[in-house]
Amino acid sequence: MSHLALPVLKNGQAVALADLSELPFAFFRDTVLGAVRQGLRLACLCADAQLRMFAVLADDAGRTLRVARTRLEQPRYAALTPECPQAHLFEREMAEQYGLQPEGHPWLKPLRFQKSWIGGEASPQPTPGALDFYRVEGDEVHEVAVGPVHAGVIEPGHFRFQCHGEQVFHLEIALGYQHRGVEQALEGGPHPLSLKQAETAAGDTSIAHTWAHCRILEGLAGFSVPARADRVRGVALELERAANHVGDLGALSGDVGFLPTASFCGRIRGDWLNLSAEGCGSRLGRNWLRPGGLQQDLDPRLAERMLPRVDRAWVETRDAVELLWGAASVMIRFEAAGHLGPAQAREIGAVGVPARACGIPMDVRRDHPFGPYETHPAVPALAESGNVHSRAWVRWRELFESHRLISEALADLAASPCDPKPTSLPKLAADSLCVSLTEGWRGEVLHLAVTDGEGRFVRYKIVDASFHNWFGLALALRGEQISDFPLCNKSFNLSYCGHDL
Amino acid sequence: MMHILLSRWRQGHRTLPYPKEIPALSERFQGLPNIQAERCKAGCEACVEACPTEAIRLGAGGPELDLGRCVFCPACVEACPEGAIAFTGDHRLATRTREDLILAPGADLRRAEALGGELKRLLGRSLKLRVVSAGGCNGCEVDVNVLGTLAWDLGRFGIQYVASPRHADGLLITGPVTRNMELAVRKTYDAVPGPKIVIAVGACAIQGGPYYKRDEQLGGASSVLPVDLFIPGCPPHPLTILDGLLRLIGRLEDEGRRIS
Structure with missing residues (x-):
């Protein structure tokens, strides 16, 4: 069966489960594998307690999403990972959450060291970090273990390097220390705390996650957000990206010892965060969005007041960052480290900055436009080399686009009156599924919800960009010097809590 | 080289004058809540019902708000038909005890007092902290980290984040302490030489924040360690964190300015 027979969904559009026929598993498997072979991306693969399995296939070039579902008759099934490495972590996740047994999975290990959600004797609390790490044997091979607590103000994670002298043969990353139960907390919802939990799924990506969550509710309620609210949401998202x-x-x-830009940017980042605070009172965009619209509008006076501050922050950003590209000591380090090529990036399903840094033209804002990006498109930034320099360069070019989008939106908002406060949303559609994507600063953020007969969430799935990209960091370290790990790591700058949930 | 010097000149000296002057915060900043219980109608429990983290209860004098549970969302403000609750622009929220975080109507917040005796002598002019994120969302971490930038320049107060617990005088904990981090938190604490202090930053580290009902976490730093300073917020503003740290080492007066 071809994926072309699957229903087409737009980003944020709900579909009744009745219209999403349950494929026999063998069909489901063939369809997903076939679609990925043809260049579609496995944006999400998840299960629920009834052994239903859902796959979201993103056709970025064709600008559509396709959703497939199946139901397993028993927990044991033929793993997709051997033929589709993109499924690797998803299958480990389903095994951990629901006790599924992907037969033939080459790397079946705990993912977050969480208790199984279906309970039973088979699920005692595992010890975090205790697993069989991949090992390289040999007289001169040694192993370096780092974390969970790191030397800095950083989230916890465990890194295990197999090294020969300075050279890294392999890096395995064990996460899960930040697991606090976000997805399960959302089940049975929406609850009064759901919005706060969406805001804190990855707290430095509050807007991208909150927006994705709001669009799930709006999609299921069949509600369209007023254009002005969408513009404000766009400002919020781009400010988050810029900061x-x-x-x-x-x-x-700072990681290559070039202090001028490091010092300047440390402060200028605060200027961008303070612009978010101007909009909503919080530097991290808390209490700004709400399902149906906004908690706080940018009234015309405020939008006008923000404009010169945006311009000043942008002038100072350019002044600080342009120093980088002229410093030979920086360029030589950036260009020599952390290579991830397009073939591997596609194979593992990398998204966002690391994908664009090796020439894969992928950006949810263009491919699956949401909110204001349909009428005010964003042009994706690309680089070719897939190294630290390319990832830095993509961020740099994206800053131009963010500044443009923010300035245009603020000018428009300053010239139009506020919307009345939104009323509460209509009831959510029962027995339905909705997928919502946004482009956070790290890359694609996906939320997926399945509702029961009452319109409550029976399954709520979150996929942060980091979930796809952590394995990319491990690949980028191969053959590198271990002393370059901080630089490579920073060039990805992935979220631990967004992965651990 | 010339480019760098020119930029240096253009960017200028930008360390904030705090605590000589208090930096202006956004008009929408949500600081210390103010409860005007005299406006409350008898029998009304709208704020109690609206609060998503059970931070409000009705006491003898009216609604009492637990700053340790509060995630600074506007649910109570929006729910109150009488406009009796409002967030003010006051950033000074830190306390030394958990009980002091419970804000009763009409009563002043009992802000953190300085460490006493030997601890003040040892740590008052040099405080090294090991930061441990124990299930945080990276929100508190971001605003803890920012104090190290040149805008805030934490080092000028003698406070520094250090890489090893062996070099630290105490821990600064963010996050609700997940089960998966419990052992790491305990081991890090054990590795800090005594006498030592513990600082809990953010709603999660105080009582579990938005995850207070989840089994995957333990309900904050106090569940595993003795805490000496509580800094509420979701996340707290850097100014709130710095205010708490400076109070703890006895460098601030009540109104938040420096003791000369």
Whole structure:
């Protein structure tokens, strides 16, 4: 069966489960594998307690999403991973959450060291980090273990390097330390705390996650958000992107010992965060969005006041970051480290900055436009080399686009009156499924919800860009010097909590 | 080289004058809540019902708000038909005890007092902290980290984040302490030489924040360690964190300015 027979969904559109026929598993498997062979991306693969399995296939070039579902008769099934490495972590996740047994999975290990959601004797609390790490044997091979607690203000994770002298043969990353139960907390919802939990799924990506969550509710309620609210959401998302990209460029600069840009950007990042605070009171965009619209509008006076501050922050950003490209000591380090090529990036399903840095033209804002990006398109930034320099360069070019989008939106908002406060949403559609994508600063953020007969969530799935990209970092380290790990790591700057949920 | 010097000149000296002057915060900043219980109608529990983290209960004098549970969302403000609850622009929220975080109507917040005696002598002019994120969303971590930038320049107060617990005088904990981090938190604490202090930053580290009902976490730093300073917020503003740290080492007066 071809994936062309699967129903086509637009980003944020709900579909009744009745219209999403349950394929026999063998069909489901063939369809997903066939679609990935033809260049579609496995954006999400998840299960629920009834052994239903859902796959979201993103056709980025064709600008559509396709959803397939099946039901397993028993937990044991033929794994997809051997033929489709993109399924690797998803299958480990389903095994951990629901006790599925993907037969033939080459790397079946715990993912978050969480208890199984279906309970039973087979699921005692596992010890975090205790697993059989991939090992390289040999007289001169040694192993380096780092974490979970790192030397800095960073989230916890465990890294296990197999090294020969300085050279890294292999890096395995064990996460799960930040697991606090976000997905399960959302089940049975929406609850009063759901919005706060969406805001904190990855707290430095609040807007991208909250927006994806809001669009799930709006899609299921059949509600369209007023254009003005969408513009404000766009400002919020681009401010989040600008602040984090500026911070990352500064941190990359610091990791190669180039202090001017590091110091300047540390402060300028704060200027971008403070612009978010101007909009909603919180530097991290908390309490800004709400299902149906906004918690706080940018009234025309405020939008006008923000404009010169945006321009000033942008002038200072350019002044600070342009120093990087003229510094030979920076360029030589950036260009020599952390290569991830397009073939491997596609194979593992990389998204966002690392994908664009090796020439894969993928950006949810263009491919699956949401909110204001349909009428005010964003042009994806690309680079070719797939190294640290390319990932820095993509961030740099994206800053231009963010600045443009923010300035245009603020000018429009300053010239139009506020919307009345949104009323509460209509009831959510029962027995339906909705998929919502946004482009966070790291890359694609996916939320997927399945509702029961009452319109409550029976399954709520979150896929942060980091979930796809952590394995990319491991690949980028192969053959590198271990002393370059901080630089490579920073060039990806992935989320631990967004992965661990 | 010339480019760098020119940029250096253009970017200028930008360390904030705090604590001589208090930086202006956004008009929408949500700081210390103010409860005007005299406006409450008898029998009304709208705020109690609206609060998603059970931070509000009705006491003898009216609604009491637990800053340790509060995630600073506007649910109570929006739910109150009388406009009796409002967030003010006051960033000074840190306390030394868990009980002090419970804000009763009409009563002033009992802000953190300085460490006493030997601890003040040892740590008052040099405080090294090991930061441990224990299930945080990277929100508190971001605003803890930012104090190290040149805008805030934490080092000028003698406070520094260090890479090893062996070099630290205490821990600064963010996140609700997930089960998966419990052992790492305990081991890190054990590795800090005594006498030592613990600082809990953010709603999660105080009581579990938005995850307070989840079994995957333990309900904050106090569940595993003795905590000496509580800094509420979701996440707290960097100014709130710095205010708490400076109070702890006795460098601030009540109104938040420096002791000369």
